Amino acid sequence: MTDPRFEFVNIDLAASEHIAAPQYSYWKSVFRKFFSSKVAIAMLVIMAFVVIMSIVHPFISGYSNLAMDDINNPSARFLSISLEHPFGTDDVGRDMFAACWAGTRTSLFVAVIATIITNVIGTVVGMFWGFSKKLDVFMIEVYNIVANIPFTLVAMVLMFALGQGVPQLIFALSCTSWVATAYFIRVQVMIIRDREYNMASKCLGTPTFRIITHNIFPYLISVIMTGVSRDIPSFISYEVFLSYIGVGLSEKDISLGRLIENGSAYMTSAPHLFVIPVFISALISVSLYIVGQTLADASDPRTHMI
Amino acid sequence: MKKYLFIRILKSIFSILVVVSIVIVMVYKLVPTTKMFGNDAGYQRLKGIDKKIYEYNQLERLGYLDYVTTTDMCSEVYGEDGLSACLAGENTQEAYKAFEDRGYTIEVINDVDEKGQPATATIGYRYYNPIELIANFYSKLIVIDNPWAVEDANNPDLERKYYIGQDQNGIPALMCSGCNYKYQIYFDGSFPFIHQNIIELDLGDSYPTRIGVSTVSIIYSGQGSQSPFMQTFPTGVERSSALMQHTCRYKANPDHMDTQLFTDNYASCDARYDAPSMVNTSLIMGFISLVLAYIIALPFGVAMARNKDKLVDKIGIVYINLLIAVPSLAVIFFLKYIGSFFTLPDRFPQLGFGDIRSYIMPIIILALISTPSLMMWARRYMVDQSNADYVKFARAKGLSQKEIYTKHILKNAIIPIVNGIPQSVVSCLSGALITETMFSIPGMGKLLPDSIKQLNINMVLTLTLLFTTLSVIAVICGDILITVVDPRIQLAAKGD
Numbered sequence: 139m140t141d142p143r144f145e146f147v148n149i150d151l152a153a154s155e156h157i158a159a160p161q162y163s164y165w166k167s168v169f170r171k172f173f174s175s176k177v178a179i180a181m182l183v184i185m186a187f188v189v190i191m192s193i194v195h196p197f198i199s200g201y202s203n204l205a206m207d208d209i210n211n212p213s214a215r216f217l218s219i220s221l222e223h224p225f226g227t228d229d230v231g232r233d234m235f236a237a238c239w240a241g242t243r244t245s246l247f248v249a250v251i252a253t254i255i256t257n258v259i260g261t262v263v264g265m266f267w268g269f270s271k272k273l274d275v276f277m278i279e280v281y282n283i284v285a286n287i288p289f290t291l292v293a294m295v296l297m298f299a300l301g302q303g304v305p306q307l308i309f310a311l312s313c314t315s316w317v318a319t320a321y322f323i324r325v326q327v328m329i330i331r332d333r334e335y336n337m338a339s340k341c342l343g344t345p346t347f348r349i350i351t352h353n354i355f356p357y358l359i360s361v362i363m364t365g366v367s368r369d370i371p372s373f374i375s376y377e378v379f380l381s382y383i384g385v386g387l388s389e390k391d392i393s394l395g396r397l398i399e400n401g402s403a404y405m406t407s408a409p410h411l412f413v414i415p416v417f418i419s420a421l422i423s424v425s426l427y428i429v430g431q432t433l434a435d436a437s438d439p440r441t442h443m444i
Numbered sequence: 445m446k447k448y449l450f451i452r453i454l455k456s457i458f459s460i461l462v463v464v465s466i467v468i469v470m471v472y473k474l475v476p477t478t479k480m481f482g483n484d485a486g487y488q489r490l491k492g493i494d495k496k497i498y499e500y501n502q503l504e505r506l507g508y509l510d511y512v513t514t515t516d517m518c519s520e521v522y523g524e525d526g527l528s529a530c531l532a533g534e535n536t537q538e539a540y541k542a543f544e545d546r547g548y549t550i551e552v553i554n555d556v557d558e559k560g561q562p563a564t565a566t567i568g569y570r571y572y573n574p575i576e577l578i579a580n581f582y583s584k585l586i587v588i589d590n591p592w593a594v595e596d597a598n599n600p601d602l603e604r605k606y607y608i609g610q611d612q613n614g615i616p617a618l619m620c621s622g623c624n625y626k627y628q629i630y631f632d633g634s635f636p637f638i639h640q641n642i643i644e645l646d647l648g649d650s651y652p653t654r655i656g657v658s659t660v661s662i663i664y665s666g667q668g669s670q671s672p673f674m675q676t677f678p679t680g681v682e683r684s685s686a687l688m689q690h691t692c693r694y695k696a697n698p699d700h701m702d703t704q705l706f707t708d709n710y711a712s713c714d715a716r717y718d719a720p721s722m723v724n725t726s727l728i729m730g731f732i733s734l735v736l737a738y739i740i741a742l743p744f745g746v747a748m749a750r751n752k753d754k755l756v757d758k759i760g761i762v763y764i765n766l767l768i769a770v771p772s773l774a775v776i777f778f779l780k781y782i783g784s785f786f787t788l789p790d791r792f793p794q795l796g797f798g799d800i801r802s803y804i805m806p807i808i809i810l811a812l813i814s815t816p817s818l819m820m821w822a823r824r825y826m827v828d829q830s831n832a833d834y835v836k837f838a839r840a841k842g843l844s845q846k847e848i849y850t851k852h853i854l855k856n857a858i859i860p861i862v863n864g865i866p867q868s869v870v871s872c873l874s875g876a877l878i879t880e881t882m883f884s885i886p887g888m889g890k891l892l893p894d895s896i897k898q899l900n901i902n903m904v905l906t907l908t909l910l911f912t913t914l915s916v917i918a919v920i921c922g923d924i925l926i927t928v929v930d931p932r933i934q935l936a937a938k939g940d
Contacts, residue, residue, distance in 0.1 A: 283459040286916045288874040291892070295908055298896045299470035368768065375771035382773055383881050383893040398773060416774045427769035 171436035178432035199236035249373035264323025360438035367430020371423035492556035591622035626710035648902035666717025726887035733810035745822025866922030
């Protein structure tokens with residue numbers, strides 16, 4: 139070792155621990171994956187526009203469904219699309235542009251809150267359901283009861299009993315739907331709870347609660363995201379339907395469903411009253427759905443491999 | 445297997461009872477009763493005391509409360525002997541007190557009578573508690589006809605017996621004297637050919653629309669106008685009439701017209717109508733659209749699986765996502781709009797029952813809105829199966845792609861698809877709720893939103909029971925069906 143061409147280097151303990159792999163950050167990968175889809179970006183822009191408009195515009199316009207200032211002014215009714223009224227006016231002279239955004243806000247609010255309730259309760263119950271045999275015996279019977287009844291029937295009868303209104307509607311929509319989510323999560327948990335890494339974790343003495351929160355929950359994120367992206371459009375759809383048949387929201391609340399209901403009477407004489415709310419509801423549903431689905435795909439770590 | 449089915453049916457009945465019981469309590473306790481009377485024209489004409497008493501009578505008939513007049517209270521406490529004294533004012537307060545102790549609310553109504561004079565009436569009422577509500581509902585649910593059912597003081601010699609007789613067509617039937625219905629079991633040319641009148645469901649009367657008609661008969665009796673046909677009546681008279689003699693019930697006071705036609709008191713018959721009943725309308729449309737949905741969705745789903753990641757698959761995925769994401773109301777309006785180009789009516793009553801064009805759009809729409817999930821699952825199962833070992837083996841044997849898909853994969857993938865049929869039936873019921881409302885089809889699906897809007901509680905309860913029972917039966921049938929399709933599956937060992 140006297141060869142001058144060689145020299146000693148210091149032993150770097152930290153360097154030997156270093157794994158020669160590219161830097162991996164979960165959320166960075168999720169976003170990279172998400173923004174690689176052009177359709178998703180377009181839909182995200184549409185979604186962001188609709189959401190921001192529905193939040194901001196009602197504050198500017200101060201829209202109230204009960205304020206019918208032009209009700210005695212025939213010249214203000216059924217105006218077609220113009221610069222002053224971008225979406226025209228309705229049968230009592232209210233500005234449809236303001237009404238649409240206020241309605242979108244209510245519909246989105248109902249759908250988002252119902253989705254959050256459904257998925258939070260569904261996921262928590264589902265994860266424990268997948269682990270506990272005792273809970274399983276009980277919950278499977280609850281599921282059998284709930285799954286056998288058409289959801290539309292449940293929602294309609296609940297609205298009938300509780301009366302019209304936003305809190306009632308949210309309750310009616312999320313009252314039984316969490317059971318289906320919980321069942322879905324239970325099946326997923328049952329599939330992965332006996333995988334090798336969970337067995338190993340169990341052998342090493344990890345408590346069940348920690349296995350659920352640290353080993354299984356991250357795995358479920360993409361599954362939950364898929365559920366969320368399906369729930370929001372379907373709840374908007376139910377809100378629209380329930381309001382359309384007249385059991386959803388009362389006269390003081392405006393929503394997309396109520397706008398469609400009002401507009402359907404003038405389908406031939408003033409089609410914009412009907413077509414615009416239908417179009418907006420389709421637009422937010424489709425954009426939310428596609429953004430959600432892409433996000434669900436992107437949040438699955440298995441798709442992050444290059 | 446038998447034991448499993450027995451337990452399964454018991455569980456299903458239990459789940460129906462649970463659901464209906466919850467709905468009963470919610471509907472009776474939460475729906476405001478005041479709005480209900482707003483839809484009753486007869487109530488609007490009344491005033492003063494009569495109005496109040498009518499209200500309590502109606503609430504009692506609907507099963508909300510137990511309503512007692514002063515006469516009821518007096519006769520209950522003092523019996524027949526003390527009744528007149530009690531009514532005259534003696535001990536009346538004690539009678540009220542006795543009822544107040546039983547939980548009744550005694551109300552003194554100071555208002556005007558029908559002539560506008562000030563008047564007073566004292567009544568008592570007690571709202572039922574949830575357990576009583578449920579018990580009352582189920583205790584009167586099933587009515588069994590028997591030879592002692594008719595109680596007619598004017599006809600003490602009425603015979604009480606069953607006998608075999610002949611109906612107007614000369615076909616033997618089990619008949620009864622003293623029962624509510626004359627024909628107990630009879631045969632005729634309409635499905636299911638053998639009919640009975642012994643067991644009947646009593647779910648109360650409709651209110652505030654079609655007051656006094658039982659909810660079951662609203663759903664089951666025909667619609668449209670009466671359709672007379674030539675028939676021979678028991679007296680030998682032959683004439684064209686819409687009366688269906690098989691449905692004749694006991695009538696206490698038959699009039700002149702009745703005695704011309706009937707030899708006995710069984711003269712209150714239902715009429716035949718030219719349009720199907722609400723339940724039949726819904727069932728016909730639901731069944732056809734379900735079959736149509738499978739005819740459309742299965743080949744499409746199979747084609748998507750065969751051409752995975754190719755154009756057909758991509759078009760299919762876009763179609764599935766679009767139908768899931770867009771609100772079904774918007775989809776239906778869009779399809780209705782397309783239908784109007786083919787001169788199809790956008791409302792059912794425009795052309796009515798007689799015209800086939802009335803049915804086309806609702807059935808197509810009902811079928812289309814249930815296709816996306818069917819297609820998605822058909823594709824999923826086919827794709828999953830196509831990687832199985834037996835498929836590789838079949839390919840190694842040199843079978844053509846078509847043979848592999850139709851003869852091997854489809855047979856295995858069809859099992860979960862068959863198991864999904866009950867879910868399609870349930871979603872078809874949901875879909876019918878939307879479609880029938882949109883097309884104003886006089887079926888069960890439209891009846892539910894209508895009765896909700898009119899606060900017709902008995903109708904809502906009837907439909908809840910009916911829809912729940914139908915979907916529970918569908919789920920059981922789906923499970924039995926998979927054991928037929930795949931003999932390897934044993935339901936009894938399914939308990940996981």
